[in-house]
Amino acid sequence: MLQIAFIRENQEKVIQALAKKNMDAKTVVEEVVALDEKRRATQVEMDNILSESNKLSKDIGGLMKSGEKAKAAILKEKTVSLKEKSKELAEIVDALATELTEKLYTLPNLPADIVPVGKTPEENLTVFEAGAIPTLHEGAQPHWELVKKYDIIDFELGNKIAGAGFPVYKGKGARLQRALINYFLDKNTAAGYNEVQVPHLVNEASAYGTGQLPDKEGQMYHDATDDLYLIPTAEVPVTNIFRDVILSESELPVLTTAYTPCFRREAGSYGAHVRGLNRLHQFDKVEIVRVEHPEKSYEALDGMVEHVKGILDELKLPYRILRLCGGDMSFASALTYDFEVFSTAQDRWLEISSVSNFETFQSNRLKLRFKDKDGKNQLAHTLNGSSLALPRVLAGILENYQTPEGIVIPEALRSYCGFDIIN
CATH class of the missing domain: 1.10.287.40 (Serine-tRNA synthetase, tRNA binding domain)
Structure with a gap:
């Protein structure tokens, strides 16, 4: 606010x-x-x-x-x-x-000065690109065909149980999913983030605190009986740990990471761009959240970007980083960098992470302050990022690592999976 x-x-x-x-x-x-x-x-x-x-x-x-x-x-x-x-x-x-x-509450956060002018995602600014796009064998398939071929994700079974957008992970697909979660958490904790486990439902005050309400009310699953909301991201409960908290300046920065399932009602559409894992109502994500001194938050944002880059470099996935234009930014963000991985089988970029600085927008709602060296209370800055969202990372791995013999597991994940190939 x-x-x-x-x-x-x-x-x-x-x-x-x-x-x-x-x-x-x-x-x-x-x-x-x-x-x-x-x-x-x-x-x-x-x-x-x-x-x-x-x-x-x-x-x-x-x-x-x-x-x-x-x-x-x-x-x-x-x-x-x-x-x-x-x-x-x-x-x-x-x-x-x-x-x-x-x-x-109806006013969005102000964009930072370096945010590009633009109204659509096509006007975002590419600031970095890395990784070689692989040449796939003849007959290579998109992930929604691969998962049926190897029986590792069942979209039809999920549709029977809950509805479209709620997949069932099976066998090596479930193990690969769990491996990614553990790998991301280990990378984050090694970088100094403190792991927490948080509720998957939040009250109205928490949703207002991080800016999901009233802006995203129609996109959140709501239990009217108890007036609780299923979380769209771990950012909501993790950041609300610090609601109504006054930190000392010496406690900054505070670094937190959490794994949660995420739930989003966002309306689906038709076509290959939303098929399979490309858009889900329930998905897994590992999040990083920082509470920072205002003078150091943009340095911290750069550090978060480098951290996510390091993970993607280890996974050897081709990716690029975009600085979002004003028209494509979230309601609460002052500056956002999106990471996209290239899907060779789909011949398109897939968004896998957003890393954002909210400056004082969330902390003003949350009453999240710190006491400076003069004893004066100041609003802290909050930042968060996906590190990482699993569905499209998994889609990128399945599609880019496919061979005629099967799907090869990236070397960084093999000790977590316990197998080297899905066949």
Whole structure:
């Protein structure tokens, strides 16, 4: 959530920055500033009344001591009236504060200065590319055909049990999936991330804290009976560990990693680009989350990018890194780098990771602060990244490592799998 003081002092800057995210924010910004002015003026009026009431209470005490009860009675009547007025104003202040917060929730985070201008994914900026694209044998297949050939993932069985987008992993497919999870977690913990296991459902406050609500409400599975949401990513519960927390500056940075299943209701469409593992309603992901000092968060973002690059280099998958344009960025992000792996069998790039800096956008919602060396509370910066999302990494491995004899397991995963080939 953007800070109201910043909006008030930089209205045009906010409007221009959000235009980069394809939002015409002029009306909302003006409404936010007007609500804040009304709230502040009402607060001042209420404070003045409370001050007058406190002064009268002291005067009443003095009159009672001097025996001037009649004068004291007149002042008492006045204090009763002031207290009623103060109560009315307090209710107005609360209502204005609630309305102001709801308006602020509709404003996305401001994009960083280096975010490219653009409206569509085609306008994202490629900043890095690595890995040789393999030449596959004649008759090479996309992963949705390979998994049927080797009986390692069953989409039809998942559809019977739950519906489309809920695959069943079998045999070596399940073992490869588990191997990837353990491999990613081991790489993250070796890099200094503390592993946690977190709930797979969160309350409304948690979803608001990281920005999923109200922006992504229709994309989340919701249990109305208990008012809980299935998580779309481990980012939500992990980042909310620090909700309403004040850290000391010496505790920064805080590095956390977690494996969770992820659940997304995002509407499916038809075609090869969403077939098989390309788009699922339930999938596995290993996440990394950082809480950083504001002065060091962009250095930390670069470090997260290098960390994910190192994993993909070990897996020997061809990949590229994109700096997302304003129109393709998430609601909460200030700067995002997407990783894509090249699927030779599909002849297309598949997104496998997003690494983002949210600056103070989430921490302002979460009330996540740190106490600086002067004893002053400041908002921390939050960052997160996929390290990594499994479905398209798995699709890339199955397709790029296929041979006439079977699917060869990347060397980095063989000790985790316990086998070298799927055949």
